[in-house]
Amino acid sequence: MDTRMRILKRVYQDMRIKGFQGLRADKVIETMDITKGALYYHFKNKTLLGYAILEEVIQPEYLKPYLPLLEYEGNPVSFLQSILSGIKLTTESTDMQLGDPVHNLALEMSPLDEGFRKRLEIMQDSVKDIISDSLYRGQVRGFVIEQAKPVKIACFFQAVVAGNYGMTKAHLDKRIFHSNLETLSDYLDGFRVGV
Amino acid sequence: MDTRMRILKRVYQDMRIKGFQGLRADKVIETMDITKGALYYHFKNKTLLGYAILEEVIQPEYLKPYLPLLEYEGNPVSFLQSILSGIKLTTESTDMQLGDPVHNLALEMSPLDEGFRKRLEIMQDSVKDIISDSLYRGQVRGFVIEQAKPVKIACFFQAVVAGNYGMTKAHLDKRIFHSNLETLSDYLDGFRVGV
Amino acid sequence: MDTRMRILKRVYQDMRIKGFQGLRADKVIETMDITKGALYYHFKNKTLLGYAILEEVIQPEYLKPYLPLLEYEGNPVSFLQSILSGIKLTTESTDMQLGDPVHNLALEMSPLDEGFRKRLEIMQDSVKDIISDSLYRGQVRGFVIEQAKPVKIACFFQAVVAGNYGMTKAHLDKRIFHSNLETLSDYLDGFRVGV
Amino acid sequence: MDTRMRILKRVYQDMRIKGFQGLRADKVIETMDITKGALYYHFKNKTLLGYAILEEVIQPEYLKPYLPLLEYEGNPVSFLQSILSGIKLTTESTDMQLGDPVHNLALEMSPLDEGFRKRLEIMQDSVKDIISDSLYRGQVRGFVIEQAKPVKIACFFQAVVAGNYGMTKAHLDKRIFHSNLETLSDYLDGFRVGV
DNA sequence: ACAGACGGGACCGCCCGTTGAT
DNA sequence: ATCAACGGGCGGTCCCGTCTGT
Numbered sequence: 143m144d145t146r147m148r149i150l151k152r153v154y155q156d157m158r159i160k161g162f163q164g165l166r167a168d169k170v171i172e173t174m175d176i177t178k179g180a181l182y183y184h185f186k187n188k189t190l191l192g193y194a195i196l197e198e199v200i201q202p203e204y205l206k207p208y209l210p211l212l213e214y215e216g217n218p219v220s221f222l223q224s225i226l227s228g229i230k231l232t233t234e235s236t237d238m239q240l241g242d243p244v245h246n247l248a249l250e251m252s253p254l255d256e257g258f259r260k261r262l263e264i265m266q267d268s269v270k271d272i273i274s275d276s277l278y279r280g281q282v283r284g285f286v287i288e289q290a291k292p293v294k295i296a297c298f299f300q301a302v303v304a305g306n307y308g309m310t311k312a313h314l315d316k317r318i319f320h321s322n323l324e325t326l327s328d329y330l331d332g333f334r335v336g337v
Numbered sequence: 338m339d340t341r342m343r344i345l346k347r348v349y350q351d352m353r354i355k356g357f358q359g360l361r362a363d364k365v366i367e368t369m370d371i372t373k374g375a376l377y378y379h380f381k382n383k384t385l386l387g388y389a390i391l392e393e394v395i396q397p398e399y400l401k402p403y404l405p406l407l408e409y410e411g412n413p414v415s416f417l418q419s420i421l422s423g424i425k426l427t428t429e430s431t432d433m434q435l436g437d438p439v440h441n442l443a444l445e446m447s448p449l450d451e452g453f454r455k456r457l458e459i460m461q462d463s464v465k466d467i468i469s470d471s472l473y474r475g476q477v478r479g480f481v482i483e484q485a486k487p488v489k490i491a492c493f494f495q496a497v498v499a500g501n502y503g504m505t506k507a508h509l510d511k512r513i514f515h516s517n518l519e520t521l522s523d524y525l526d527g528f529r530v531g532v
Numbered sequence: 533m534d535t536r537m538r539i540l541k542r543v544y545q546d547m548r549i550k551g552f553q554g555l556r557a558d559k560v561i562e563t564m565d566i567t568k569g570a571l572y573y574h575f576k577n578k579t580l581l582g583y584a585i586l587e588e589v590i591q592p593e594y595l596k597p598y599l600p601l602l603e604y605e606g607n608p609v610s611f612l613q614s615i616l617s618g619i620k621l622t623t624e625s626t627d628m629q630l631g632d633p634v635h636n637l638a639l640e641m642s643p644l645d646e647g648f649r650k651r652l653e654i655m656q657d658s659v660k661d662i663i664s665d666s667l668y669r670g671q672v673r674g675f676v677i678e679q680a681k682p683v684k685i686a687c688f689f690q691a692v693v694a695g696n697y698g699m700t701k702a703h704l705d706k707r708i709f710h711s712n713l714e715t716l717s718d719y720l721d722g723f724r725v726g727v
Numbered sequence: 728m729d730t731r732m733r734i735l736k737r738v739y740q741d742m743r744i745k746g747f748q749g750l751r752a753d754k755v756i757e758t759m760d761i762t763k764g765a766l767y768y769h770f771k772n773k774t775l776l777g778y779a780i781l782e783e784v785i786q787p788e789y790l791k792p793y794l795p796l797l798e799y800e801g802n803p804v805s806f807l808q809s810i811l812s813g814i815k816l817t818t819e820s821t822d823m824q825l826g827d828p829v830h831n832l833a834l835e836m837s838p839l840d841e842g843f844r845k846r847l848e849i850m851q852d853s854v855k856d857i858i859s860d861s862l863y864r865g866q867v868r869g870f871v872i873e874q875a876k877p878v879k880i881a882c883f884f885q886a887v888v889a890g891n892y893g894m895t896k897a898h899l900d901k902r903i904f905h906s907n908l909e910t911l912s913d914y915l916d917g918f919r920v921g922v
Numbered sequence: 923a924c925a926g927a928c929g930g931g932a933c934c935g936c937c938c939g940t941t942g943a944t
Numbered sequence: 945a946t947c948a949a950c951g952g953g954c955g956g957t958c959c960c961g962t963c964t965g966t
Contacts, residue, residue: 145949145950159448159449160358160449161356161358161445163355163356163358163359164358164449166932166933166934167933167934168932168933168934169932169933176950176951177950177951177952178934178935178951178952178953179937179949179950179951179952179953180949180950180951182934182935182936182937182950183948183949183950184949186935187934187935188933188934188935239448240448241444245444245500245503245504246444246445248503248504248506248507249436249440249441249444249445249503249506250356250441250444250445252506252507253354253434253435253506254354254355254359259507262507263507263508263509266504266507266508293516294516294519294520295520297504297513297516297517297520298497298516298517298520298521300500300504301497301500301501301503301504301517302493302496302497302500303500304500304503304504305440305495305496305497305498305499305500305501305503305504306496306500308440308443308444308496308499308500308503309440309443309461309492309495309496309499309500311443311444311447311448312443312447312454312457312458312461313458313461314458318492321488321489321492321493322492322493322496324489325489325490325492325493326493329524340923340924361958361959361960362959362960363959363960363961364958364959371924371925372924372925372926373924373925373926373960373961374923374924374925374926375923375924375925377960377961377962378923378924379923381961382960382961383960383961535927535928549838549839550748550839551746551748551835553745553746553748553749554748554839556954556955556956557955557956558954558955558956559954559955566928566929567928567929567930568929568930568931568956568957569927569928569929569930569931569959570927570928570929572928572956572957572958572959573926573927573928574927576957577956577957578955578956578957629838630838631834635834635890635893635894636834636835638893638894638896638897639826639830639831639834639835639893639896640746640831640834640835642896642897643744643824643825643896644744644745644749649897652897653897653898653899656894656897656898683906684906684909684910685910687894687903687906687907687910688887688906688907688910688911690890690894691887691890691891691893691894691907692883692886692887692890693890694890694893694894695830695885695886695887695888695889695890695891695893695894696886696890698830698833698834698886698889698890698893699830699833699851699882699885699886699889699890701833701834701837701838702833702837702844702847702848702851703848703851704848708882711878711879711882711883712882712883712886714879715879715880715882715883716883719914730945730946751936751937751938752937752938753937753938753939754936754937761946761947762946762947762948763938763939763940763946763947763948764945764946764947764948765945765946765947767938767939767940768945768946769945771939772938772939773938773939
């Protein structure tokens, strides 16, 4: 792997814990075998480093679980529920306990930096569009009830997932986390046809 | 108002925008007519200042909307819905657009400082208890259906409200915000008796 | 002497040698018994430190030799010549060999910083006005010939003095320095009445 | 033009504005279509780059106006005055407003680097010799009065020209500049025979 | 109870120069 | 002859916290 990507991956790890403002870029790369010269060569300043992490590390990871929905021909409700199950399985990983990186950065950086805000908005909208489109196609194919409003459900889905991460970040006991995932899953069940 | 509380209120304003890590305590009080001497007389260090803001400014505000639920004798679903309406009304205020302070701090500080984490956990649990208790009493009084699980609903309610703030923090268009408040309100309707 | 003035005086010494850009403020104060904290407290940044040196250290020194001219009732030509004699006497001092601080800074900083440029312009104009006024009064009192143009002479005087410092800064042999002072002195003689 | 000379010319442009210390060699060549590899292939370090600029760019330009004096058979006073006229014509060019490069560097670098000092000393002495020789030959040929002291006049000429550039570098109004050129020209007139 | 001065340490950014590869 | 990548040191700035005095 080239140095640039190594930096991005490593710095991202620290940013997950400290946030962007709390991130100390040079401290982090000191733990690798590279120096500030390399860091500054690849990224003109800290903000652009942050943007690169967003675009090249976070965005792919963030979209990844939802991309199969674009070509999924089954019931989108089932697919969304399987995503929730996937989230549940990773509960104990420290990475998951740090929450949704997009949501974390949105809360921290949106009021402070327009470059962050726009990139985060686009990412959230992408997922929203993927979900709502799949629900709409689900209606056409008879999987999803007519009364369901795809965009509204998609937004709600995202808010619950993000809010759930945040809610439980302060809680060592992760039962709330599971409870909310179940509740959302049950909520989605209500949009299946013929249940 | 005494100096101590003036500091707390003013610093809180800045912390809402910058977060706790981004907060520059001495820069903020420069905008008041006092100096660092006063700041460090009242608060031993920045962390204790943060705790004081949490306990003396944020906590009262955070609990305030829910406290009447303790003695409310009507349908708790209606009360929760009225809270959501209240949130909706303040959409345009800049203060609201900065999101839920408890949620913001939970995401930023929980992994970094146990003192913050505990205080935030307690606050979220307090609201959760108020809501779930009210729903339980609502069941006893025949307002809420038997199948409803008070704790689960309370947790979900909090997750949606918090997640909704976060989701829309990166969005200039606040329609998503309203949509999610409606969706949650509709969801709660499902727990009324005899609808 | 208070810390602020101690810093100004000491940093000025270094600025004379290195120029403003070459000045390393923290390196300089390391040689005193104060730290960067004190430096930054008294001067918000390096530029403002430079301005302060200009106004509080250089300006008084720069104007000092010319101030008596304001109330001088003798022949201004004689007074200007005595100034030149004074300059000649200090030839061997290292301070003098570093040249005219105002001229040095004018060459270095005028194209780079408007704040420097303006302050330097004002200082040079002040001396120019003092000299030209004295020459004018000298004409009225019959010391200076009618054909003399006070402003023109004042400007020329300053250019020669400044240029002479600069010319000889690259020369270890200071005879050129003395020669030019003499030439200027002789030139001024031409404006005396009845010689 | 080869790369070496392209670098010299381009870097010289920047050095005129920032000085040698303020010069950022790699920043400058970024504006060309080459990289640091080329720079450090041709010049071992920044100081040697500076010396090369002095010798290969500045020196030829600096001597150029005076070289014809070596073979000039007319009145040297007239020639020197024509040089002053030439300077006057270029007042509005930004290059001129940056002053005399030799004088600028002499003030900045003479106390800091012996290599700069010596090269600058030699250049100034060369011009001084050309001027004084021409005046001496002018005396022999009967153009210049016997009382004139060629070396003294040459030194004075240089000091005024250099000092005039410096004096007006801090002044947006260039009338002082013209005034001093005139004054010097008038001063030189005094050395003509039979006026 | 508060003001002013200062200590001290860290971080971002900057920039000179080197190295291996082509 | 030139480039991409990197090393390495340091300067300006920033900011938390302490101390003395009143």
